[in-house]
Structure formats: C-alpha cells, structure tokens
Amino acid sequence: xxxxxxxxxxxxxxxxxxxxxxxxxxxxxxxxxxxxxxxxxxxxxxxxxxxxxxxxxxxxxxxxxxxxxxxxxxxxxxxxxxxxxxxxxxxxxxxxxxxxxxxxxxxxxxxxxxxxxxxxxxxxxxxxxxxxxxxxxxxxxxxxxxxxxxxxxxxxxxxxxxxxxxxxxxxxxxxxxxxxxxxxxxxxxxxxxxxxxxxxxxxxxxxxxxxxxxxxxxxxxxxxxxxxxxxxxxxxxxxxxxxxxxxxxxxxxxxxxxxxxxxxxxxxxxxxxxxxxxxxxxxxxxxxxxxxxxxxxxxxxxxx
Amino acid sequence: xxxxxxxxxxxxxxxxxxxxxxxxxxxxxxxxxxxxxxxxxxxxxxxxxxxxxxxxxxxxxxxxxxxxxxxxxxxxxxxxxxxxxxxxxxxxxxxxxxxxxxxxxxxxxxxxxxxxxxxxxxxxxxxxxxxxxxxxxxxxxxxxxxxxxxxxxxxxxxxxxxxxxxxxxxxxxxxxxxxxxxxxxxxxxxxxxxxxxxxxxxxxxxxxxxxxxxxxxxxxxxxxxxxxxxxxxxxxxxxxxxxxxxxxxxxxxxxxxxxxxxxxx
Numbered sequence: 001x002x003x004x005x006x007x008x009x010x011x012x013x014x015x016x017x018x019x020x021x022x023x024x025x026x027x028x029x030x031x032x033x034x035x036x037x038x039x040x041x042x043x044x045x046x047x048x049x050x051x052x053x054x055x056x057x058x059x060x061x062x063x064x065x066x067x068x069x070x071x072x073x074x075x076x077x078x079x080x081x082x083x084x085x086x087x088x089x090x091x092x093x094x095x096x097x098x099x100x101x102x103x104x105x106x107x108x109x110x111x112x113x114x115x116x117x118x119x120x121x122x123x124x125x126x127x128x129x130x131x132x133x134x135x136x137x138x139x140x141x142x143x144x145x146x147x148x149x150x151x152x153x154x155x156x157x158x159x160x161x162x163x164x165x166x167x168x169x170x171x172x173x174x175x176x177x178x179x180x181x182x183x184x185x186x187x188x189x190x191x192x193x194x195x196x197x198x199x200x201x202x203x204x205x206x207x208x209x210x211x212x213x214x215x216x217x218x219x220x221x222x223x224x225x226x227x228x229x230x231x232x233x234x235x236x237x238x239x240x241x242x243x244x245x246x247x248x249x250x251x252x253x254x255x256x257x258x259x260x261x262x263x264x265x266x267x268x269x270x271x272x273x274x275x276x277x278x279x280x281x282x283x284x285x286x287x288x289x290x291x292x293x294x295x296x297x298x299x300x301x302x303x304x
Numbered sequence: 305x306x307x308x309x310x311x312x313x314x315x316x317x318x319x320x321x322x323x324x325x326x327x328x329x330x331x332x333x334x335x336x337x338x339x340x341x342x343x344x345x346x347x348x349x350x351x352x353x354x355x356x357x358x359x360x361x362x363x364x365x366x367x368x369x370x371x372x373x374x375x376x377x378x379x380x381x382x383x384x385x386x387x388x389x390x391x392x393x394x395x396x397x398x399x400x401x402x403x404x405x406x407x408x409x410x411x412x413x414x415x416x417x418x419x420x421x422x423x424x425x426x427x428x429x430x431x432x433x434x435x436x437x438x439x440x441x442x443x444x445x446x447x448x449x450x451x452x453x454x455x456x457x458x459x460x461x462x463x464x465x466x467x468x469x470x471x472x473x474x475x476x477x478x479x480x481x482x483x484x485x486x487x488x489x490x491x492x493x494x495x496x497x498x499x500x501x502x503x504x505x506x507x508x509x510x511x512x513x514x515x516x517x518x519x520x521x522x523x524x525x526x527x528x529x530x531x532x533x534x535x536x537x538x539x540x541x542x543x544x545x546x547x548x549x550x551x552x553x554x555x556x557x558x559x560x561x562x563x564x565x566x567x568x569x
Contacts (some may be wrong), residue, residue: 014569048569051406053405053406053568054568054569055568072410073408073410074408076406076407076408077407077408079406081406083402083403083406085399085402086399087398087399087400087402087403088403089319089398089400089403090398091323091326091398092322092323096322100318100319100322101403101407103315103318103319104312104315104316104404104407104408104409105407105408106311106315106408152407
C-alpha cells in the first residue's frame with residue numbers, strides 16, 4: 001500500500017530562516033507517526049505544509065497520493081486536524097461547534113447532526129452538549145478539538161500537542177482514543193513535548209532540530225541505539241570527584257546542575273564499582289527512556 | 305483567484321448569519337432606534353430651519369432629502385463595521401479563520417464569505433431603517449413617503465453598496481496591526497463620508513469642492529439610494545452604479561490578495 005505522506009527534500013524557507021531544511025520521510029497507512037523536537041525545531045511548520053495551509057518552498061510533498069500544491073481542497077477534505085491553539089468557535093456551544101464545522105466539509109445536515117452526537121459520546125462530552133465554549137475546562141476544550149477533527153471521518157489525523165496542559169486522567173482518555181482511532185485503521189501524525197506520550201503511542205517518530213531530522217525510527221529501537229538499555233544517575237552536590245572518576249573510565253557522562261548521567265551498556269557494573277568506591281554519593285540505575293534520547297540529542301540547555 | 309471560491313464562501317456566510325440570528329433581538333435594536341433619533345433631531349428639529357432647498361432642480365422638503373441619506377449611512381456602517389471590527393475579532397482573537405482553512409474551505413472563500421456577510425449586515429440594517437422611515441412617513445411625516453416600487457428596490461441597492469463597503473473594510477482588516485488602528489479609517493474615511501457624502505446636505509453646497517465628493521464611495525451610494533427612493537433616476541445614477549461595481553471588484557481583489565499575504569505563513 002502506498003504511503004499516506006511522502007516527503008522528499010522538503011524545504012520551507014522564510015525571509016531570514018529555514019524552518020524545514022530538506023527533510024525526507026514516508027508515513028505509512030495505519031501508523032502513528034510522531035514529530036518531536038524543541039520549540040522552533042520545525043515540527044509545526046512541517047505539519048502545516050502537510051495540512052496544505054503553509055506553501056512548500058521546494059521539494060516534493062504528497063498527502064494521500066496527491067500533491068499538496070495541486071489538490072489542497074481534496075486533501076483537506078480527508079484530513080482531520082486538531083491544532084495546538086484552541087480555535088474552537090466561542091460564538092457557538094459544544095454541539096454547534098461540531099455541526100457548523102461539518103458544514104465547511106459540505107456534510108449534509110442530518111448526517112452531521114448524527115456524527116456530532118456520536119463524537120461527543122466518543123470523547124465523553126455528551127453532558128456538555130449545550131455548554132458555551134468559554135465554560136469548558138481546558139481538558140474539555142482539547143477533547144472537543146479532537147472530536148471536531150473527526151467530524152469528516154478523516155483518513156489522516158493530525159494531532160498537534162493534543163495533551164499539553166491536561167491532567168493525567170484527561171491525557172489517558174486522549175491516549176485511549178488515539179489508540180482506538182489507530183485500530184480503526186486511520187493514520188495519525190502526532191507532535192508532543194511529552195516523551196512518555198511519544199514512547200507509548202508512536203510506532204515511529206522523528207526528532208527534529210533546526211529544521212532537520214536528528215534521528216528517525218521506532219521508539220524502542222531509538223532508545224537502544226542512542227542510549228542503551230539503562231542509565232546511571234548520580235547526584236553530586238559538591239565538587240567533581242564523581243564526574244572525574246566516571247570520565248576516567250572512558251564513559252559518556254553528562255552533567256546537568258548537580259546531576260550526572262552515565263550512558264553505557266555496562267552501567268550496572270560501573271554502578272557496582274562506583275558504590276564500592278563512593279558509598280557516600282547517591283547513585284541509581286534506571287531503564288533508559290525516550291527522554292534520554294531526546295536530551296542526549298538536543299542537549300539539556302534551554303532552547304529559547 | 306475567482307476559481308478558488310465556491311460553496312465554502314456560503315458556509316462562511318452561514319456561520320456568521322447563525323451567530324447573528326442567535327442574538328437578533330439585541331442586534332436589531334440600534335438599527336431601529338438610530339434612524340428614529342436622527343429623523344426627529346435632524347429632520348424635524350434642524351429641518352424646520354431649512355427653507356428653499358432644491359435637489360435635482362426641484363424644491364424638496366429637508367426631511368424628504370434626509371431620509372434616503374440615513375438609509376445610505378446605515379448601509380455604509382453595516383458593512384464597514386462588520387468587516388473591520390467583526391472580521392478582525394474572528395480572524396485575530398477567535399482564530400476562526402485558522403479553524404476554517406483547515407477544512408476544504410479556502411482563504412479566498414473565507415474573505416468572500418465575510419464580505420458577503422458584511423453586505424448582508426448592510427442590507428439588514430438598511431432595510432430596518434427603510435421600514436422605520438416608511439412607517440414614520442405614513443404616520444408622522446407625510447413629506448417622506450416613498451412609492452412601493454422604491455421600497456422594493458432600495459434593499460437590493462443597499463446590498464450592493466454593502467458589498468463595496470465590506471470589501472473596502474476588509475482591506476483595512478488585512479492591514480491593521482491591532483484593533484485600535486481601526487480608528488484611522490473611521491476618522492479619516494468614514495466620518496468624512498458620513499458628513500460630506502451627500503447625506504445631510506446636497507453636495508452642490510460644497511461649491512468648488514463638489515468634485516472631491518465624487519471620490520467618496522458614499523456619495524455614489526447616497527445618490528443611487530436617494531434617486532431610487534424619490535423616483536429621480538437619471539444618467540448620473542448609471543455612472544454611480546458603474547463606480548460601485550468597479551470599486552467593489554477592485555477592493556475585493558485587493559482584500560483577498562492582502563489577506564493571503566497576511567495570513568499565509
């Protein structure tokens with residue numbers, strides 16, 4: 001089956017900035033594909049090009065087998081987008097937000113009404129059916145945005161930071177629904193700042209920085225390749241004795257304030273030896289996560 | 305550019321109409337009371353001082369001259385307000401345009417739909433004003449009385465004029481950095497038109513400056529609406545019509561181009 005999104009040497013250039021710098025990727029039918037990266041890395045720009053709302057500077061970009069430059073209307077008809085910013089219509093209540101949105105897709109009224117009720121049920125918003133947008137909590141607004149993205153029964157769903165600012169219950173509901181949508185055979189593009197979210201949901205992901213891909217692959221694979229299976233953390237509040245010792249072993253050590261991270265395939269043995277030599281310094285072994293991959297690749301300094 | 309517009313524009317128009325009619329009671333009130341106040345203050349109070357007024361070579365009572373002017377003003381304000389403040393709020397604060405262009409509806413559709421809605425506001429406001437004036441003509445000011453033909457033909461004219469004012473407004477909406485900046489077009493364009501656009505006195509009173517008044521869109525609007533209302537249509541109204549059509553097309557084209565520039569990133 002042909003990929004749902006095909007990008008080759010895709011570039012987006014603004015006057016003084018190259019936001020997306022010759023990236024190439026395929027997104028396959030039925031997978032959840034993640035775009036990760038610090039703010040300003042180019043994730044949103046890439047997504048806006050896929051969405052046909054940001055013109056491509058150069059390169060090839062096909063969505064659902066169609067060129068974004070030639071057939072934006074047809075592509076958008078089969079796309080469901082849950083944007084990062086809340087742009088629900090404050091002049092309407094919950095159900096009207098869905099039915100009025102259906103009209104932009106040319107969905108017949110009766111069908112739109114039925115679909116809207118189903119989606120409220122799906123996102124557990126039926127009780128809020130007649131509430132105005134300003135009276136919804138942040139989590140409810142996010143759920144309604146996801147519901148709205150599904151009004152046209154899309155083949156490709158774009159979720160731009162769907163869980164930012166949500167409490168754990170609301171996040172888990174959204175995760176559950178995302179998995180359900182995947183089971184229905186839909187393709188999903190996801191951006192997020194939460195590495196646990198990406199690790200849980202994404203079949204494949206890319207980490208971007210300065211418009212380029214740093215890595216691409218399956219989360220488990222990336223963790224194994226970039227970090228290994230475990231990480232040793234050391235808390236060294238005074239001096240740099242521990243740091244010097246660990247570096248003298250030829251290990252990859254990173255420091256962030258009073259915390260040291262040792263990335264090594266042998267971190268268990270290293271830790272045993274370290275505990276024997278420095279019983280007074282706290283150290284621990286934990287499984288490697290996608291967050292380690294992310295921070296190793298993009299650095300621990302603030303990006304902005 | 306025109307190729308990019310289809311039923312999407314109608315969906316945008318429907319969105320705005322739905323919101324308007326949800327709260328129609330509060331929306332209608334000002335349109336009803338403003339012309340009442342103006343008619344009484346200007347027509348009765350001020351008009352009593354005016355003697356010997358002539359229009360199109362004929363003597364005319366002041367209140368009869370004024371009434372079509374008030375309809376023209378309401379057509380101007382309806383479209384211009386809607387597509388400046390109204391559109392800007394939807395574009396900038398509510399991000400409604402962003403939400404819509406994520407669907408098969410294009411940005412061109414959104415702009416054209418907004419302009420059509422602005423014109424509808426002109427039509428609605430002006431028709432209310434026309435109704436109020438007609439009723440007052442029957443019961444209080446016999447001098448005003450319009451014929452039933454004019455009562456039928458004036459509303460479509462106000463829709464046309466509305467398209468013009470709405471599209472001009474949309475140019476400013478594409479330009480302004482923030483909502484306060486709308487003070488400039490209102491102060492520099494709308495207020496001069498309100499006063500000098502053939503509304504409260506015939507532009508012939510302007511003497512040597514009279515040709516300048518023909519630059520103003522409202523002058524052509526008030527000319528058309530007055531001559532239609534009073535049954536005085538002549539060749540000059542044909543020219544006014546051409547002015548309105550050309551201005552509408554040019555302003556719509558410009559507004560779409562500038563909006564695309566502003567919103568496409």
